[in-house]
Amino acid sequence: MFMDQYPYQINSLGHIEIGGVDTVELANKYGTPLYVYDVAVIRERCRSFVDTFKQLGVRAQVAYASKAFSSIAILQVIKQEGLSVDVVSEGELYTALQAGINPEKIHLHGNNKSSRELEMAVENHIGCVVVDNFFEIELLTSILKHHNKKMDVIIRVTPGIKSKTHQYIMTGNEDSKFGFDLHNGQADEAFHLLLENPHVNFKGLHCHIGSQIFDTERFVTATNILFNKLVEWKDSHGFIPKVLNLGGGFGIRYTEEDQPIPLHHYVEKLVETVKEHSEQLDIPLPEIWIEPGRSIVGDAGITLYTVGSQKHIPGVRDYISVDGGMTDNIRPALYQAKYHGLLANRANDANDTVVSVAGKCCESGDMLIWDLPIPKVNSGDILAILSTGAYGYSMASNYNRIQRAAVVFVENGQDKLVIKRETYEDIISHDLSYES
Numbered sequence: 001m002f003m004d005q006y007p008y009q010i011n012s013l014g015h016i017e018i019g020g021v022d023t024v025e026l027a028n029k030y031g032t033p034l035y036v037y038d039v040a041v042i043r044e045r046c047r048s049f050v051d052t053f054k055q056l057g058v059r060a061q062v063a064y065a066s067k068a069f070s071s072i073a074i075l076q077v078i079k080q081e082g083l084s085v086d087v088v089s090e091g092e093l094y095t096a097l098q099a100g101i102n103p104e105k106i107h108l109h110g111n112n113k114s115s116r117e118l119e120m121a122v123e124n125h126i127g128c129v130v131v132d133n134f135f136e137i138e139l140l141t142s143i144l145k146h147h148n149k150k151m152d153v154i155i156r157v158t159p160g161i162k163s164k165t166h167q168y169i170m171t172g173n174e175d176s177k178f179g180f181d182l183h184n185g186q187a188d189e190a191f192h193l194l195l196e197n198p199h200v201n202f203k204g205l206h207c208h209i210g211s212q213i214f215d216t217e218r219f220v221t222a223t224n225i226l227f228n229k230l231v232e233w234k235d236s237h238g239f240i241p242k243v244l245n246l247g248g249g250f251g252i253r254y255t256e257e258d259q260p261i262p263l264h265h266y267v268e269k270l271v272e273t274v275k276e277h278s279e280q281l282d283i284p285l286p287e288i289w290i291e292p293g294r295s296i297v298g299d300a301g302i303t304l305y306t307v308g309s310q311k312h313i314p315g316v317r318d319y320i321s322v323d324g325g326m327t328d329n330i331r332p333a334l335y336q337a338k339y340h341g342l343l344a345n346r347a348n349d350a351n352d353t354v355v356s357v358a359g360k361c362c363e364s365g366d367m368l369i370w371d372l373p374i375p376k377v378n379s380g381d382i383l384a385i386l387s388t389g390a391y392g393y394s395m396a397s398n399y400n401r402i403q404r405a406a407v408v409f410v411e412n413g414q415d416k417l418v419i420k421r422e423t424y425e426d427i428i429s430h431d432l433s434y435e436s
């Protein structure tokens with residue numbers, strides 16, 4: 001059955017169960033909309049990456065891309081599992097530090113890092129800055145000079161390949177706001193600037209070709225392209241890379257159309273490719289770093305909603321509306337992302353109708369799922385949307401002054417609130433009065 005392909009079960013009451021906990025009980029206890037994560041699945045995903053590197057005897061860092069979902073609780077799990085953390089802002093860096101992540105295991109990304117962000121990185125002795133552009137080289141150098149410090153850096157390059165994914169989540173192509181182009185001389189210029197810079201240890205290259213990628217082929221192509229450059233730099237400067245960061249982007253199942261491959265396959269193929277090149281180049285195997293986000297938390301999470309109003313337009317379409325929407329999951333509106341949903345309280349009932357699931361925002365584009373086969377829906381039913389663990393909470397907004405939903409972790413039959421639902425007081429807490 002289709003549900004077998006997801007890490008959730010249906011219990012004897014016909015309710016969806018996650019991490020051994022009945023989702024209907026969770027909806028009653030915490031209210032909806034509610035994000036629920038199975039921590040055992042998160043751990044299992046972390047271990048797929050970490051253990052494969054270990055089994056292959058390769059020095060590596062698996063850096064969780066915390067943009068996918070950042071909070072104290074998730075980063076505590078990430079820390080327990082021995083991962084590093086990739087952050088892209090002061091807020092993500094602050095959260096990682098507060099969660100107790102060892103600063104040496106934090107990598108700072110970003111195409112427009114501010115001086116405050118770089119200062120914070122330097123002051124906290126984080127492990128590595130992934131340098132993205134010439135402006136940043138100057139800024140970072142002046143901050144390091146000022147603090148009389150030295151920092152490990154790698155540079156982000158765009159290998160110039162397009163991944164089969166939505167344009168907005170494609171990042172490794174030439175026409176991208178991220179990184180230095182490998183083919184027009186910019187990466188070489190950055191390399192020279194950093195190699196001669198007494199304030200940095202220039203360790204190697206980074207590339208991230210995009211997101212939700214289901215095959216290993218493009219990772220191999222990207223690695224080949226990086227090595228073409230490394231061959232040049234070894235010949236011209238005797239440069240030997242210590243680190244090769246091949247980014248994230250490993251695909252997960254949202255709907256039946258998605259056919260993810262086991263996560264260890266990516267690691268095996270990357271290691272094989274880097275080993276081949278290193279042997280050819282006659283250099284020691286560099287440390288291999290990867291940055292999975294979605295594949296760590298994506299299918300470990302679901303969102304529970306309560307169905308409210310319904311609208312039947314004869315000959316056109318049936319809409320059901322839920323108590324959340326684009327405020328807790330912007331991905332359908334932003335990327336036309338597709339999700340699967342089902343009734344959490346009647347998961348075994350036969351699908352005898354088709355509905356489109358609308359959010360409650362004042363926006364026609366606030367649709368979560370189009371044309372979902374489902375049993376006849378009653379207002380008050382609990383709808384579960386699957387695989388919402390990545391880029392759901394982290395991209396949530398307060399549009400229409402809707403409160404951000406709560407987050408609950410479940411593991412081995414136990415549930416724990418890890419992010420409180422926002423209150424109306426929270427929503428106005430930063431508002432200042434304009435009355436004299």
Ligand SMILES: Cc1ncc(COP(=O)(O)O)c(C=O)c1O
Nearest residue numbers: 065208211248249291292293294
């Ligand atoms: C530099 C970088 N690393 C890692 C990721 C994580 O990607 P994903 O969540 O698809 O694994 C992203 C986001 O796409 C990224 O831009």
Ligand SMILES: N[C@@H](CCCC[NH3+])C(=O)O
Nearest residue numbers: 168169171211331390391
């Ligand atoms: N937010 C994107 C992925 C991040 C792309 C940026 N590197 C998503 O939901 O798919």
